[in-house]
Amino acid sequence: MKHIVFEGCTGWLHGAAGDTGVVLCAPPGHEGMWSHRALRHLADDLAAAGVPVLRFDYHGTGDAAGSDEAPERLACWIGNIVAAAAQLRARAGVRQVVLCGLRLGGSLAALAAEALAGRNEAPAALVLLAPVVSGRAFLREMRALHVNWLNSMAPDLASRAPREGTLEVLAYRLGADTVRALEGLRLDRRAGCPAPRVLVLDPWPGAASTVQALCAHYRAAGAEVEEEGFAEYAALMQSTENAAVPEQAWRRVAAWIRQAAATAAEAAAGQAIADAPGPDRADDTEFAVEGVRERAVWLDAGRQFGILCMPAGARRAPLGVIFPNTGGNHHVGDGRLFVSLSRRLARSGVAALRLDLAALGDSPQARRRMSIPEIYAVAPREQLAAAVEWMHGQGFEHIVLAGVCSGAFLSLHAGLASDKVCGLVLANLLKYTWGEQDVATLGQAEQPLSLLWYAARRPGNWLRLLRGDIRLLPLLMGCARRVRALVAYRLERVQAALRGGASRKAAGEDDGEARTAREFAWAAVRKLDRRGVRTEFLYGATDIGLEETAQCLGRNLEALQGLSHVAVQRLDCLDHALFLRESQDNFGDHVVRHVEALLARQADPGRPAEGTATPPLAARAQS
Known part of the structure; x- marks a missing residue:
């Protein structure tokens, strides 16, 4: 696994040389953070199977240059994928490139494949993992997610409203022009299919699935499309402390890419290679x-x-x-x-x-x-x-x-x-x-009693409770746990006082094991x-x-x-x-x-320490 830098992007090259390689296209935003571990291990798995992989940070994401709020992000990210494919060819000596993307990264992979095809460098195959087919539906989902988080975790915080037309979702932001570009995205209405072979994993298969509409569109364009479920998607797309590597899906993806690589190698047999691969380079540190x-x-x-x-x-x-x-x-x-x-x-x-x-x-x-x-x-x-x-x-x-x-x-x-x-x-x-x-209380989402009291004073929350949008039993159980914790704290203080332990600690007399x-x-x-x-x-x-x-x-x-x-x-x-x-x-x-x-x-070592007097927790200090 080598650290590389190219055109303002940073990334990792997994594996050595090979005839067919993979460019991994992560989803921007919080989904990229949540899926980072899974995609890193997919890259490791493919490299172990002899397939070189390049995973990287787009401009304005990860360690790369730029900001996620800069204009024309979609066009920039598509260009980053095209540049990544060129880097993979140059550094690993591959003749064929597979683009593999997750969520919005899958949409970007499909759009980048179109750009590559326009340069007579069409990818050998596409792997689309729960791709975003409709940008408008994706934006609705993201707005709902952020509002739900605000109502659940930060209802008392008076945050600034995002600028008109922009999107803010769990610490990540998109500018107004990028939002407009996403609103116009419909993969299933674009011309043709930019790759001869496509694997699509659909987490929500069914008659209403937009992913199925995309597969039908690609088949009609003459592509060989394999469509499968993605049952592990929900376990993957969670906050990082809970997100799981989708082992079954990754095994399927690795097997499919190996087969696609073999097919591409047969098709390319005898074709002249325009440029020999460059020397294997060390890490760009x-x-x-x-x-x-x-x-x-x-x-x-x-x-x-x-x-x-x-x-x-x-x-x-x-x-x-x-x-x-x-x-x-x-x-x-x-x-x-x-x-x-x-x-x-x-x-x-x-x-x-x-x-x-x-x-x-x-x-x-x-x-x-x-x-x-x-x-x-x-x-x-x-x-x-x-x-x-x-x-x-x-x-x-x-x-x-x-x-x-x-x-x-x-x-x-x-x-x-x-x-x-x-x-x-x-x-x-x-x-x-x-x-x-x-360890015993892991998985019990807790809120402070002060926040629960704040939420109880908002009439809208009572309406949500009556509609069934809020489940009462988990709230009552959470309150009971907080009360038990406070009672245990009081008992602990009494026990410490009886032992004299707290007074010794307060005096700094005992720095041993507490x-x-x-x-x-x-x-x-x-x-x-x-x-x-x-x-x-x-x-x-x-x-x-x-x-x-x-x-x-x-x-x-x-x-x-x-x-x-x-x-x-x-x-x-x-x-x-x-x-x-x-x-x-x-x-x-x-x-x-x-x-x-x-x-x-x-x-100035003689400078007196700044005052750090702290008010009681019942009082509020200004930032």
């Missing part, structure tokens, strides 16, 4: 983009992968920032949060590492299955601590860790383990410790403060992590009394996953100010 330099790096004995974003000039700050994975996401972050933020920091002279832990993303041995307990386990904490040591070895004297949710958990523990860490920005930390009780999450948290914040680690806990106004923080640090944040370097801030707009643009801006601004304060302190 460094590239310039948007006024900064980025470098693909492998660390921790090659177990972890990352993109190190550096200032373009020779001058750089002695401080570096690391962004660990959030949940099962790969290193770019939802909405490319870590890409935009690392480039912003680098343009101001501060390097940043977007990190894939060993089991995730583009790391060499990334797992096929995501496990939340494994994300919270000891191993990834140690891996992040190893990344801190690696950054220090690159000449960065001081390290800041900035993470979201599980990334905040890992950052907290790595910060406690490494004295190289001078700053922590922890957004929506959900757990201070992880144990068997946490018996409870509360004891751990008290000891942790005091240890960080003694070391002078600037630590910011950031929470949305009704984030469920606030209840855990109240239980662990005290309803009035008693654990922070007398501390100079640790603060908890409650922000008006910071949804849990940082999907909203305002949430991403709030997090990014806090990270930048955090780094600026540390650099000022390092430039």
